[in-house]
Amino acid sequence: MAKVSPEKLNIHFNPYNVDTTAKPGSNLMEAAVAAGVHINASCGGTGVCGTCKVLIRKGEVESTRTKWISTKEYESGIRQACQSQIISDLIVDILPESRMEKGVLLREKKQMAAGAAMSLADGWSFDPPVKKLLVTLPQPTLEDNISDLSRLLKGLKQQYSLDNVLLDTDLLPKLAGVLRDGGWQVTVTTLLENDSYLRIVNIEPGDARARHYSLAFDIGTTAIRGQLLDLNRGKALAQSIEYNRQISYGEDVISRIVQSQKAGGLKKLQWAVVATLNDMIKIMTAEAGIKTVDICHLVVAANSVMVQLLLGLDPKYLRLSPYVPTVNNIPLVRANILGIELGEHAYLYTMPLVASYVGGDIVAGVLGTGLYQRETVTLYIDIGTNGEMVIGNSDWMVTAACSAGPTFEGGGIKHGMIAAAGAIEGFDINPMNYEPIIDVIGGERPKGICGSGLINIVATLLKAGIITQNGKFNTALQSKRVRKGNDGYEYVLAWAPETQIDKDIIITEVDIDNLIRSKAAMYAGCQTLVKSIGASCSDMEHVIIAGTFGCNINIENAVTIGLLPDLPRERFIFIGNGSLLGARLTSYSKDMLRDGRRIATMMTNIELSENADFMDNYIAALFLPHTHAEVFPSVTIEKGRAN
């Protein structure tokens, strides 16, 4: 006889087929997060974005109706998850537009496995900062009865010339047993603590060198990418990519910071990212067939906000002028103290930060590209919600970051979505009738537009004369695709019956305006940085486009809208996920670890947020491709063609 407990209600989430339980009165969004079910929530659960729509198929919730839910939707059982309190057992359908599909992530995972993120850095030797050393010790006698630790340190000195070795205090209780169990032969795991010291983080009886693994993670605001590395062979054994569970608390770093200021918010955000890492560790160790206890190192590259949330450091001051991080050179932290499910001996190395908006992901990216090793001047661009850029060579580096807004991730766009299955990415136009030719990720019916798709759409609309250089629709155009809607003029990309969402998918003047602002910020950032060193864009001998988003953009279209500078196309290099690459190299090589620290120190950060030049450059860039046409000579807009 099943007993119904009033303290525990059952919830089933479709289409993921996930069952969970929750307390009566608890929040449906929180229950989903706790169960690892992703529901879009751009606003971080404040109810103002309307992206977290679910259908309550069975059971009851108590939910406020906001303007995002139409009367018809409300009657059919559609609610905002973040606004719903659980009253009874539930069966919940997450609506297509509220889902995060893994299609694109899986596509990217295949690229990762194929080594898509190529390395340009060279000259480093395989010499991991974490080592396993076999030590054979003489058995103690009455004439030689120094302490167990002294014997071990003496052995390390004699056999490996190691001085200045520290021991983790909590290894002491097992030291005597391990030495004797191993018959005075033990495997010692050493970790590079700093330039002066090695830390002994583990001791195992006998020869345990064969099992020696590490993890590299790129913790993005949206997705986390990870690799399980074999530190004996220097190769990746497994890869994983998952959405950062923090997404349920807001899409961008600012909404995460806002969330962290609520009671218990910081803890929740920390838990969300740690839970994602734990999921990924389970997946990768299972795939590689290894035990988590044999993992002794993690390298994490992430932006400053992600780093502070992972470490449980209040990120408040990152967004308040003068934008101060708590710490740039993050000390080693024992992973399990943060809740990461690894042995006590596994330490987390965090790639150093440069500033509030130039994080360890950029340092890792620059490390991986080898930018800092060459004499030629390179421009490195990471396009995203926060755009980061670096210019430099082996002697100097300047860096800056600008807030590009969520446009490139599909945010702030009427039908925007992240680059997942159902997103319109490829776009062309039949010049005869202005009918669109769309290419949807996953090959299914569309449900929205992703960032790279948006660039392609706007560039194509511009070249076709459907929009003008200030981003307004050519209202003289004879096409049923162009029409006046609630947000001004709009273009219909797909009619409701062709979509998954039973609504016309459109792009509006507001959307185009948002893209123009975003690309203007990126371009103005690069321009300001270039001018700060007394150069011009054409002096950049290489332009490295980093990031998964960068990988998927079309260079011609990006130049056409004025996102990227108009340079000979062969100067552009796609590096893929440079951040993960840099983290992996750091796990493989002490040289690279030291280089990463040096890069962070070398970088001069230029704050753009209150910079007058940046504002001027930004205003000049609020045009397609730019107010000063001469800086985009290769872009020819056939003015009035559509008239």
Place this chain on the structure above:
Amino acid sequence: MAKVSPEKLNIHFNPYNVDTTAKPGSNLMEAAVAAGVHINASCGGTGVCGTCKVLIRKGEVESTRTKWISTKEYESGIRQACQSQIISDLIVDILPESRMEKGVLLREKKQMAAGAAMSLADGWSFDPPVKKLLVTLPQPTLEDNISDLSRLLKGLKQQYSLDNVLLDTDLLPKLAGVLRDGGWQVTVTTLLENDSYLRIVNIEPGDARARHYSLAFDIGTTAIRGQLLDLNRGKALAQSIEYNRQISYGEDVISRIVQSQKAGGLKKLQWAVVATLNDMIKIMTAEAGIKTVDICHLVVAANSVMVQLLLGLDPKYLRLSPYVPTVNNIPLVRANILGIELGEHAYLYTMPLVASYVGGDIVAGVLGTGLYQRETVTLYIDIGTNGEMVIGNSDWMVTAACSAGPTFEGGGIKHGMIAAAGAIEGFDINPMNYEPIIDVIGGERPKGICGSGLINIVATLLKAGIITQNGKFNTALQSKRVRKGNDGYEYVLAWAPETQIDKDIIITEVDIDNLIRSKAAMYAGCQTLVKSIGASCSDMEHVIIAGTFGCNINIENAVTIGLLPDLPRERFIFIGNGSLLGARLTSYSKDMLRDGRRIATMMTNIELSENADFMDNYIAALFLPHTHAEVFPSVTIEKGRAN
């Protein structure tokens, strides 16, 4: 209506008036330990010593009767606590001979407060290894927005020329808040990590320098002595002395090691010493009127077994040949990890060990005496269950330890007891009628004999001709005080009606034999050590007698029985509790901390346990004062005087 829970029985201990609860079937001794009630238990609760007698005044226990309980005692309700399982609510009287009285400890506490432990070390400057530094930082601006930690480290470098500073990782979460709460003025607590690094262990907003305290502890096998120190003024604010709660698990280090090998034994022993420290911390902070959160350092001096038990390190190998400690240079440990109730920033510094039986107490003692600073050769002796001795000067030091047995602590003696209220300490004899003149600690009726008393008794009996030089009674003597008992001949020190225990208090030939073995071990140890450096006892320019026990012995009597070498009496110096003194100096001075480390490294330990010379010397010393009378020229035994 009170509800009787079968899971919880009430126990009341007399005469301490302590109430506690215990589960049915649990051990009465364990319940007493948990409640902080001391019951003597020499054997560590195995039932073989019979020292833990209690009277079950009310209620029921299930208890095995051993040979230690007479039929009459058993019928009157007397049981061994360690052999008793609790069946019902109890009222328990701890019998006088099973009690540990605090009389002597209180006497010693007064001596401590009066500075009885004088320091012979000099040339050190007051410069504690833990410091509070006030740092004033420039407020960040857009032009100067380095991380909070970088700003703090830069301030420390500019204002205090400090380089190589590490930060405790778990201070990071509060760093941003503290800096801003303090208006960019903060108090940083730094701890000397090693010769290269300082560790920041605490940060407080504003100027918190006024509250800056530390603790020094001498953790003895029997008693723990502690002082609360003001690190601004360099003075002790409070003292405390308590029995080590581990006593309930056995009187000497060997029985503690045996106990530690039982399931959960190590944890229990660790808990017992930590609980004692916590009691003492409460007492001292209350007395001084300070908060525990303002204590940021502890220095502990202890023998190797006490150190390993405190740190939770299995002491097994300390007593097995070749006698190897786990660690000699004990790394800093966060006190609260061990269960010591102090803030997270309070670190424990443990005086380094030399060998299994030459511990940090000896290093601390040598430090306090300044032995290592002088060119003259000094013999340092710590008399106890384990006798330790050091010979050396500023260039070299040799050390040895021998097992003297528990005699000096009153163990293994028919009416032996520790030097507490009721112990016969002073002793003389009326030469006319061989009647004793006894002096009892606390001035009350006697209940036993303490170690210093035993020395006085045997020396006096020897000089009076009541015993011979081989420790046997002169049976020709006409006195009702000398009689034949169960253990051979004996001398009655007090008749039953004059005592607290309603039995004649006697000294037997077995007792005398035990003392001879103990003093022979001590003397042979010194002799072997002296010979190992090619010297003789008379080359010792100073003889320092360390330890509280040492303080209470009578030099003449100790020389008479051959415990101490027969040297000009002015060469003897009593240092009192040298161990606590050394710990205190270490808390006051980096120089002294470094000197302590140097002393431990300088000392060459000579293992006596399997040393042939030592055995020869030992056998020759099994005589009063010695087989070779010529080495004790000042001792004249009036042979046959009593005949």
